[in-house]
Amino acid sequence: MxxxxxxxxxxxxxxxxxxxxxxxxxxxxxxxxxxxxxxxxxxxxxxxxxxxxxxxxxxxxxxxxxxxxxxxxxxxxxxxxxxxxxxxxxxxxxxxxxxxxxxxxxxxxxxxxxxxxxxxxxxxxxxxxxxxxxxxxxxxxxxxxxxxxxxxxxxxxxxxxxxxxxxxxxxxxxxxxxxxxxxxxxxxxxxxxxxxxxxxxxxxxxxxxxxxxxxxxxxxxxxLQFSPRTPKLVEPLANGKVEEKTVKDQEDVKQGKLNIGYRTNVLYGDQDYYALQVFNGIFGGFSHSKLFINVREKNSLAYYVASRLESHKGLMMVMSGIEFNNFELAVKIIKEQMAAMTAGDFTDQEIDQTKAVIENQLLETLDTARGMVEVLYHNVVSDKTVSLDEWLQGMRNTTKEEIVQVAKKVELDTVYFLTGLGADK
CATH class of the missing domain: 3.30.830.10 (Metalloenzyme, LuxS/M16 peptidase-like)
Known part of the structure; x- marks a missing residue:
């Protein structure tokens, strides 16, 4: 059904x-x-x-x-x-x-x-x-x-x-x-x-x-009657070679904000979009993720840390709040978690847990009418037709190999750090 x-x-x-x-x-x-x-x-x-x-x-x-x-x-x-x-x-x-x-x-x-x-x-x-x-x-x-x-x-x-x-x-x-x-x-x-x-x-x-x-x-x-029109579509920009860069700003803040942007090279509706969803969940999307456990829990480096996808632009953002002097270490540990993903260093249990959370999250979104509209509107924006049943089935069927392959496509683009006045640049 x-x-x-x-x-x-x-x-x-x-x-x-x-x-x-x-x-x-x-x-x-x-x-x-x-x-x-x-x-x-x-x-x-x-x-x-x-x-x-x-x-x-x-x-x-x-x-x-x-x-x-x-x-x-x-x-x-x-x-x-x-x-x-x-x-x-x-x-x-x-x-x-x-x-x-x-x-x-x-x-x-x-x-x-x-x-x-x-x-x-x-x-x-x-x-x-x-x-x-x-x-x-x-x-x-x-x-x-x-x-x-x-x-x-x-x-x-x-x-x-x-x-x-x-x-x-x-x-x-x-x-x-x-x-x-x-x-x-x-x-x-x-x-x-x-x-x-x-x-x-x-x-x-x-x-x-x-x-x-x-x-x-x-x-x-x-x-409601309007003139016929051909919708203006934006051609996805061809990504050139990504060169990692670091940008630091200084402001009067008490806590550093470390944000890292990646190019996923995958858009909504692509064949490997389902694997990207599962990858993001294991990497930083949820409270059982590698970022949460390794950056926040084990090393007590972050007040908060998470990753999220921009599915129609092919971006993944990592957001975290850290002490000013933990910048280098936090970046290092975040990069290590990405390396673990590309090496397949995650368990079947992590995959199953992530799939279950993604499914629950989607079904929860569908519990409101506005949530339903937001989910269905993805097809309008992407100019693709993906039914929710296909979406769920694609996500459930994602294999470990597919997650590793999609992880290898993800490229670190920009490290941004908002630090305090007088903190070392």
Whole structure:
């Protein structure tokens, strides 16, 4: 039996994804739109969803919009901006009660879809520009979001690693854009960009819940119609020879942040992607991993240490917090764990344990409707079709030899260390 049954239909200018499930007492509507990351548009894109969710023609203030959400049995509306490989993705999510579980037979799903369409296609504007006050308010908030990365040294050090590692690549751009761009954005040029995005982006509508697929399709077709487009695809950059480099920054911090970036040379949907997942789990992904045991537990070198994959860019990041004077030793031990992986120095028990944790983690993600959307959206970003059953089967079937082979593909690119003022460089 399929883990998730997803129906996909081509609509006018977008794709409709319906997942019929009785798992939830709510229905979830998610609109996603993606475009290549560009220096020119990254900040406008980061601002746009927040302007759209704050008001619309029918609800010209945030309080009116929120009051209407309360009327819809406390429906939840939220937006998000994320980076998937070389793309910037805007997400609009609406979670609304399923009327089947209410005494009132009001057609809530239809009303939720109408509200989503209202926010997307009827913004509070004069059809040439957004409301000036709304844009200025959201610009201030965006500035705070960007500033927050600099204030949170764990996030900042990861951002700096990516900046250094992916110089001259779109992926080096921060998902929230550039603080210096914000003053140049106004209600007119943002509205122009809004029209461009809805004319060019690859767009997908996900409906998750106990719904009637035909009814959903009919309502979507009535509410949302856009011009046809060919999605702009980013060609993966050919990796040249990777030369290991070390970058150190000094700031007024109490704890050093050691972040190491690797090129995996494997992308989501590749044949050896499943082996890469298991490799990452054994290397640094979980609390039973080599990094956790050897860097943190045995040698007491790190306050935290873990590795994670960026599946659409072919990167693996190691993040750790260490004392300033433990830099050399921590790097040495991390490199030793990688050498152990390429030498096949791990047990069948480690493989089995890692596979079990990956499977549990995936199934846990599918316990929420938004988690389901995130998992299914991998196929849109990668332009591949991998069902969850294939994914699970591929991961379960991964052999030790395949894990060793994928480990040998992984290349250390950049070691980044955020150290204290006055600490030895």
């Amino acid at each position: 399929a883990v998730i049954s997803e129906s996909i239909k081509d609509m006018k200018g977008y794709k409709l994804h319906v997942v019929k499930t009785e798992k939830f007492k709510t229905n979830t509507i998610v609109w996603k739109m993606k475009a290549p990351l560009t220096r020119e548009n990254v900040t406008k894109r980061a601002l746009l969803p927040y302007v759209l969710q704050s008001s619309s023609k029918a609800y010209p203030s945030t309080s009116k919009l929120r009051s209407y959400l309360d009327e819809l049995y406390g429906a939840n509306l939220f937006v998000d901006v994320s980076k998937k490989g070389e793309y910037q993705v805007l997400s609009f999510s609406l979670e609304i009660a399923n009327e089947k579980f209410l005494s009132d037979p009001e057609p809530l799903l239809k009303k939720g879809m109408q509200l989503m369409a209202e926010i997307l296609v009827n913004p509070f504007s004069d059809n040439a520009s957004f409301d000036k006050d709304t844009v200025e308010k959201e610009k201030r908030t965006l500035k705070q979001r960007i500033q927050a990365v600099y204030d949170d040294k764990m996030r900042y050090s990861n951002f700096r690693l990516v900046q250094e590692m992916c110089k001259d690549e779109p992926y080096a751009l921060h998902v929230n854009g550039e603080i210096d761009d914000i003053p140049e954005i106004d209600e007119k040029n943002l509205y122009e960009y809004y029209q461009q995005a809805f004319g060019e982006d690859e767009m997908d509508l996900f409906i998750i819940g106990d719904v009637n697929e035909e009814e959903v399709r009919s309502v979507a077709d009535e509410l």
